[in-house]
Amino acid sequence: MKEIVIATQNKGKIAEFKQLFHGFEIRSLLDYPTIPDIVEDGETFAENAAKKAETLALHINQMVIADDSGLQVDALDGRPGVYSARYAGESKNDKNNMEKVLMELKDVPSEDRTARFICLIAVASPNQETKLYKGTCEGMIATEARGANGFGYDPIFYIPELDRTMAQLTAEEKNKRSHRANALKELLAHQREWGL
Numbered sequence: 397m398k399e400i401v402i403a404t405q406n407k408g409k410i411a412e413f414k415q416l417f418h419g420f421e422i423r424s425l426l427d428y429p430t431i432p433d434i435v436e437d438g439e440t441f442a443e444n445a446a447k448k449a450e451t452l453a454l455h456i457n458q459m460v461i462a463d464d465s466g467l468q469v470d471a472l473d474g475r476p477g478v479y480s481a482r483y484a485g486e487s488k489n490d491k492n493n494m495e496k497v498l499m500e501l502k503d504v505p506s507e508d509r510t511a512r513f514i515c516l517i518a519v520a521s522p523n524q525e526t527k528l529y530k531g532t533c534e535g536m537i538a539t540e541a542r543g544a545n546g547f548g549y550d551p552i553f554y555i556p557e558l559d560r561t562m563a564q565l566t567a568e569e570k571n572k573r574s575h576r577a578n579a580l581k582e583l584l585a586h587q588r589e590w591g592l
């Protein structure tokens with residue numbers, strides 16, 4: 397079975413890539429414990445995704461995919477953005493991150509709680525130019541967390557046309573509309589270029 401290596405330690409992303417990449421064996425940074433932590437000091441999702449993919453591709457001398465993603469809230473001038481993972485602190489605690497966003501939006505009326513998830517997938521391979529593929533998913537920030545599926549900010553990401561949060565969707569429903577699925581669609585439109 398063909399293998400895809402993804403430069404992530406995020407178990408929620410690994411699970412989704414396993415669902416989205418049918419017929420491939422998925423390996424991640426969890427399978428390469430000797431790789432030092434990759435510092436995400438980029439100012440954009442693209443910079444961080446490229447750095448994660450290129451760092452691991454160099455170590456293992458083969459093609460690597462990386463995903464840098466996050467939540468962009470319009471009433472917070474686009475925050476948390478690239479700081480989504482650590483929005484409430486270095487512990488990268490999803491519950492604390494969501495509580496901080498809800499607290500900052502407490503006086504914001506529902507019509508002004510527009511937001512989106514953004515995902516940049518980088519593909520890096522030795523001696524090849526790194527390419528980036530972007531996906532987004534539009535929604536609103538709910539007034540309270542609802543649902544137990546997915547990961548990260550899913551419980552507060554409300555999808556009006558479904559009247560449910562991302563965390564109230566099944567994996568299959570999420571994978572039909574998520575920023576990660578949309579970014580992967582862009583990548584798979586160029587799959588021959590990458591020998592996938």
Ligand SMILES: O=c1nc[nH]c2c1ncn2[C@H]1C[C@H](O)[C@@H](COP(=O)(O)OP(=O)(O)OP(=O)(O)O)O1
Pocket residue numbers: 403404405406409436463464465466467480481482493513546547548549550562574576
């Ligand atoms: O589908 C999603 N549903 C909800 N929240 C999400 C999603 N996708 C990203 N997010 C949030 C989680 C984390 O707070 C940040 C990702 O940060 P990001 O640096 O890309 O990932 P990470 O540090 O958890 O793992 P890694 O860098 O090893 O891929 O955005």
Ligand SMILES: [Mg+2]
Pocket residue numbers: 436481
């Ligand atoms: Mg990260």
